[in-house]
Amino acid sequence: xxxxxxxxxxxxxxxxxxxxxxxxxxxxxxxxxxxxxxxxxxxxxxxxxxxxxxxxxxxxxxxxxxxxxxxxxxxxxxxxxxxxxxxxxxxxxxxxxxxxxxxxxxxxxxxxxxxxxxxxxxxxxxxxxxxxxxxxxxxxxxxxxxxxxxxxxxxxxxxxxxxxxxxxxxxxxxxxxxxxxxxxxxxxxxxxxxxxxxxxxxxxxxxxxxxxxxxxxxxxxxxxxxxxxxxxxxxxxxxxxxxxxxxxxxxxxxxxxxxxxxxxxxxxxxxxxxxxxxxxxxxxxxxxxxxxxxxxxxxxxxxxxxxxxxxxxxxxxxxxxxxx
Numbered sequence: 544x545x546x547x548x549x550x551x552x553x554x555x556x557x558x559x560x561x562x563x564x565x566x567x568x569x570x571x572x573x574x575x576x577x578x579x580x581x582x583x584x585x586x587x588x589x590x591x592x593x594x595x596x597x598x599x600x601x602x603x604x605x606x607x608x609x610x611x612x613x614x615x616x617x618x619x620x621x622x623x624x625x626x627x628x629x630x631x632x633x634x635x636x637x638x639x640x641x642x643x644x645x646x647x648x649x650x651x652x653x654x655x656x657x658x659x660x661x662x663x664x665x666x667x668x669x670x671x672x673x674x675x676x677x678x679x680x681x682x683x684x685x686x687x688x689x690x691x692x693x694x695x696x697x698x699x700x701x702x703x704x705x706x707x708x709x710x711x712x713x714x715x716x717x718x719x720x721x722x723x724x725x726x727x728x729x730x731x732x733x734x735x736x737x738x739x740x741x742x743x744x745x746x747x748x749x750x751x752x753x754x755x756x757x758x759x760x761x762x763x764x765x766x767x768x769x770x771x772x773x774x775x776x777x778x779x780x781x782x783x784x785x786x787x788x789x790x791x792x793x794x795x796x797x798x799x800x801x802x803x804x805x806x807x808x809x810x811x812x813x814x815x816x817x818x819x820x821x822x823x824x825x826x827x828x829x830x831x832x833x834x835x836x837x838x839x840x841x842x843x844x845x846x847x848x849x850x851x852x853x854x855x856x857x858x859x860x861x862x863x864x865x866x867x
Contacts (some may be wrong), residue, residue: 564782586599601660603625603659604661605625606663609846610644612624614696614846617697618700618709619702625641626654626657635845641653643657643659651670661681662681665687669696683699683700683703689758690849694714713847720853721762727857729765734768734793734860735791736768736793737797738753739800740758747820750785751780753779753780755770756779762853765856766854766856772791794827796826796834797835797837797859809836809837820834839852841855
């Protein structure tokens with residue numbers, strides 16, 4: 544079923560909120576009742592999005608986060624994008640665009656130099672928004688933290704970008720594909736999964752895992768996995784030790800560490816990561832060759848590639864991915 548979500552890295556990447564449980568049920572999704580509050584907030588945001596006045600189609604758009612950039616291109620607004628965040632690298636053509644800082648620290652000077660008629664933010668800092676307001680630059684803030692936020696983000700960006708008619712089709716495509724993956728997963732045995740979001744480089748210490756109520760946990764459940772750290776009493780990103788890993792002894796371990804690097808760098812580092820885990824031969828996941836390194840950026844940026852990320856998780860969980 545679809546619990547609430549949220550992810551991930553220290554500097555950049557993360558994500559968005561949409562409707563509530565009734566809306567998702569009408570679309571064929573099962574919803575955890577614990578998530579109703581966040582879905583209700585998403586419903587309000589979606590309602591507000593539909594009431595925004597129609598805007599002239601912006602010609603110069605600045606994105607401050609990878610998920611925003613990917614949504615813009617998926618909505619057919621790629622040609623209007625004139626600036627992106629430091630970690631925006633998909634689709635490939637954005638790598639040549641001017642950079643305007645990171646999700647955490649957008650560069651107001653860099654943004655201003657690009658003369659945008661629309662700036663899209665994930666985290667509105669008063670200093671930045673005051674500057675944009677003073678310069679009469681239009682901006683919107685996109686909610687982030689859950690899978691439903693992806694849908695809200697699509698609606699809000701489509702509306703602000705002057706193409707509101709493009710949002711429903713994209714949302715339906717994502718939801719339909721997630722339904723298909725979920726249906727496949729229900730026909731297969733479920734596995735107990737541990738996802739590591741971060742750790743001290745070169746060691747298995749200072750582990751930060753995926754807990755309950757966040758994006759990765761949600762798509763993990765759609766893909767047929769059971770997060771060993773999904774207890775409601777835990778934080779969204781619990782700090783754990785190897786003693787916890789050994790005690791939980793998951794069937795599958797997915798290591799997403801190193802997400803601040805490029806995809807090519809993460810692929811190059813994957814052998815080193817796997818060698819660290821192989822030292823723990825007492826773990827079921829290690830013994831059975833079910834330790835995986837998540838190198839694809841699709842796993843890190845909730846947005847139009849959520850389906851690709853969920854399919855990758857499905858492959859890992861059910862032993863179809865590249866084993867350790």
